[in-house]
Amino acid sequence: MDVEPxxxxxxxxxxxxxxxxxxxxxIMVHEAALLDWQRIVRLLESGFSECLEILRExxxxxxxxxxxxSEDVEEGLQRFLVGQYSFLDDICxxxxxxxxxxxxxxxxxxKVIFKExxxxxxxxxxxxxxxxxxxxxxxxxxxxxxxxxxxRYWDGVVEEVRAAVEADEEDPGTVDAxxxxxxxxxxxxxxxxxxxxxxxxxxxAAIDVANLRILLRGRRLDKEQGYYRLALANGGxxxxxxxxxxxxxxxxxxxxxxxxxxxxxxLEEVLHTEDKEVRLTSLDRHxxxxxxxxxxxxxxIRVGPERIVRYILTRENEVVLIRIILQGKLHRLTPADIExxxxxxxxxxxx
Amino acid sequence: MVGALAAAGTDALQASTCAGxxxxxxxxxxxxLAFVGGGMGSAMGITYAxxxxxxxxxEDPDKFGSLLPLIAIxxxxxxxxxxxxxxxxxxxxxxxxxxxxxxxxxxxxxPVAFVCFISAVFQGLTSASAIGMVARxxxxxxxxxxxxxxxxxxxxxSLILTIFLFTKIK
Numbered sequence: 001m002d003v004e005p006x007x008x009x010x011x012x013x014x015x016x017x018x019x020x021x022x023x024x025x026x027i028m029v030h031e032a033a034l035l036d037w038q039r040i041v042r043l044l045e046s047g048f049s050e051c052l053e054i055l056r057e058x059x060x061x062x063x064x065x066x067x068x069x070s071e072d073v074e075e076g077l078q079r080f081l082v083g084q085y086s087f088l089d090d091i092c093x094x095x096x097x098x099x100x101x102x103x104x105x106x107x108x109x110x111k112v113i114f115k116e117x118x119x120x121x122x123x124x125x126x127x128x129x130x131x132x133x134x135x136x137x138x139x140x141x142x143x144x145x146x147x148x149x150x151x152r153y154w155d156g157v158v159e160e161v162r163a164a165v166e167a168d169e170e171d172p173g174t175v176d177a178x179x180x181x182x183x184x185x186x187x188x189x190x191x192x193x194x195x196x197x198x199x200x201x202x203x204x205a206a207i208d209v210a211n212l213r214i215l216l217r218g219r220r221l222d223k224e225q226g227y228y229r230l231a232l233a234n235g236g237x238x239x240x241x242x243x244x245x246x247x248x249x250x251x252x253x254x255x256x257x258x259x260x261x262x263x264x265x266x267l268e269e270v271l272h273t274e275d276k277e278v279r280l281t282s283l284d285r286h287x288x289x290x291x292x293x294x295x296x297x298x299x300x301i302r303v304g305p306e307r308i309v310r311y312i313l314t315r316e317n318e319v320v321l322i323r324i325i326l327q328g329k330l331h332r333l334t335p336a337d338i339e340x341x342x343x344x345x346x347x348x349x350x351x
Numbered sequence: 352m353v354g355a356l357a358a359a360g361t362d363a364l365q366a367s368t369c370a371g372x373x374x375x376x377x378x379x380x381x382x383x384l385a386f387v388g389g390g391m392g393s394a395m396g397i398t399y400a401x402x403x404x405x406x407x408x409x410e411d412p413d414k415f416g417s418l419l420p421l422i423a424i425x426x427x428x429x430x431x432x433x434x435x436x437x438x439x440x441x442x443x444x445x446x447x448x449x450x451x452x453x454x455x456x457x458x459x460x461x462p463v464a465f466v467c468f469i470s471a472v473f474q475g476l477t478s479a480s481a482i483g484m485v486a487r488x489x490x491x492x493x494x495x496x497x498x499x500x501x502x503x504x505x506x507x508x509s510l511i512l513t514i515f516l517f518t519k520i521k
Contacts, residue, residue: 017402021479025406028486091406303403303479 017303023091024303027311030087033059035318043322044338048329060322073326077319078129084315085130088308096194097305098132100187101312105131106138106154107183110161113142114175118165121172157182164230177214177231184210184233198306205294207236209287211243212263216283219251237262266290292317367450374448374456381460382439385513388464389432389506392471396425399475400482407486417485417492424499425474428467431510435463442517452520459516466509474502 035043035058043051055064063076063083085102092098105128115121127135133154141147142162147155157179164178184207191199214231228247234240238261246254258267270282295310321342328338367373372380404418439456448456481495 017399021399021402022406022409024479025403025408025482025486026410027406028403028483029407029410031483032487303399 019095020303020305020308023097024307026087026091027308030059031311034314035322040321040325043325044335046329048326051326051329055322064326067326070327070330073323073330077323081316081319082129084312088312092308095305096190097199097308100190100194100199100305101309102130102132103183103187103190106133107179109133109135109138110142110157111175111179113139114161114165114179115172117143118175119172153186157186174230177227180210181231181233185235188235194305196305198304199309202291202294202306202309204236206291207233208238208263209291211236211238211240212258212267213283213287215243215247215254215258218247219254263290369450369454372450372453374450374453375445377450377453378439378443378445378448378456381457381464382436384457385435385439385460385463385467386429386432389428389430389435389467389471392468393426393429393432396428396471396473396475396478397422399472400425400478403479403482407482411486414485414489417489418482420492420496421478421481421485421499424478424496424503425471427503428471428474428506431463431467431506434510435460435513438514438517443520455520456517459513459520462509462516463513467506470502470506470509474499474506477502 039054039058042054046054052064052067055061060076060080063080064073067073067076085098088101089098109127109131112121112126129135131138133150137149138154141150141154141158145162147158150158160182161175161178164174168174184203188200188203188207191203211232214228218227218231225244225247228244232240232243246257249257255267255271258264266286267283270279270286295313324341325338328341369377400422404422407418408415439460443452443456477499481498484491484495
């Protein structure tokens with residue numbers, strides 16, 4: 001943590017005001033509408049129709065009022081998120097913050113379309129409308145190879161994924177590996193373009209967490225060195241070259257080296273005490289929690305892009321939460337069963 | 352005879368300057384600095400608070416009345432700077448100030464110049480956070496006002512000190 005004199009920090013914050021002040025003011029009003037813990041407990045303890053009644057008093061009301069079946073819930077929550085993202089576009093015009101947040105949906109669409117084209121996977125209901133790229137343009141570019149209509153950065157991405165798939169036609173995982181790597185690196189690039197210390201730190205932590213998952217999961221699946229070269233992203237606090245080096249090491253040495261990094265505490269929690277094997281499902285959960293903690297630590301007071309990002313990601317988590325609860329109610333799960341599925345850290349923001 | 356008069360004139364001129372500036376130049380410099388510090392700080396603080404408030408008002412225009420005191424509160428430091436500048440011009444007989452007295456007036460203006468500048472900027476930051484409180488719950492306005500008001504205390508102290516120092520300058 002670098003120490004800045006208070007005045008210098010205040011002046012730096014002041015320079016952000018014309019850029020984010022208005023957006024943060026609008027976010028402040030919407031933050032007040034986030035679901036609180038009491039309301040979530042009420043949702044958990046109620047039946048499906050009572051849940052809809054409770055949600056009628058919230059911003060979700062107009063989107064879910066006619067929901068009867070699972071598809072209605074999905075469609076309503078999707079429309080809600082579309083509304084949130086269009087609000088984001090409105091308040092973040094002229095900054096990279098909206099692109100930072102849209103990016104994951106663009107890459108999601110890219111993966112879905114590539115998998116359909118190369119491996120025949122169905123794209124039905126898989127494409128997201130939350131990306132910044134027009135899905136049809138992206139689809140046409142991938143299917144026809146004519147990337148001229150895509151924004152400048154994306155033509156290179158399409159070519160890179162295409163080249164990787166052509167080199168390894170057998171494995172649909174190649175699309176995920178290359179696209180995820182490009183996504184994480186691009187997100188860091190956008191954070192750097194935005195010159196936000198918090199966004200850069202968040203993007204770098206996300207790269208580290210993803211790289212750790214790749215490394216530990218890859219070891220379990222006996223992946224070759226080529227896989228790590230394809231999948232490990234650059235830009236994290238853990239050097240890619242060091243991770244590539246470690247990928248060839250014995251398991252004990254790999255674990256010992258990773259434990260000595262800043263992610264040691266997280267990794268210790270997912271290791272079996274006897275054989276030092278990594279529990280992969282726990283790793284996923286703990287690394288998600290680590291990023292949520294990082295998000296929670298983002299400045300709640302100062303005016304800056306972190307507040308906008310935190311709001312949108314908190315909303316996304318909230319939508320996940322409502323989806324789990326409503327689908328659970330529709331499938332007649334008990335409150336205890338539903339609560340088990342919910343990651344308690346999703347609720348940390350609400351205290 | 353002429354040489355003696357010239358020497359006496361030079362001595363008198365040297366006595367009325369301090370570090371190369373005459374008494375009234377020092378005093379005017381102090382007055383200007385007090386106003387510039389307070390005014391700049393206030394302008395920055397108000398810009399900060401009003402930028403955030405404008406966003407809140409787009410979403411909830413009914414909050415204008417509640418937010419106005421929070422937007423305006425960093426403006427007081429500019430008023431303190433103006434009071435200091437006016438006091439300098441009215442309390443002292445500027446053309447007759449000696450260099451040393453003028454310099455004392457200048458130093459007496461510094462508390463307002465610096466404390467008001469810094470406190471107004473920080474008050475703007477505090478007001479922006481307080482606006483967040485009011486955006487969530489309008490009934491929190493009373494508590495929200497206390498926070499920037501605490502920052503204000505030090506600007507008031509600086510004005511009191513400056514006025515107190517003026518009274519001690521003969």
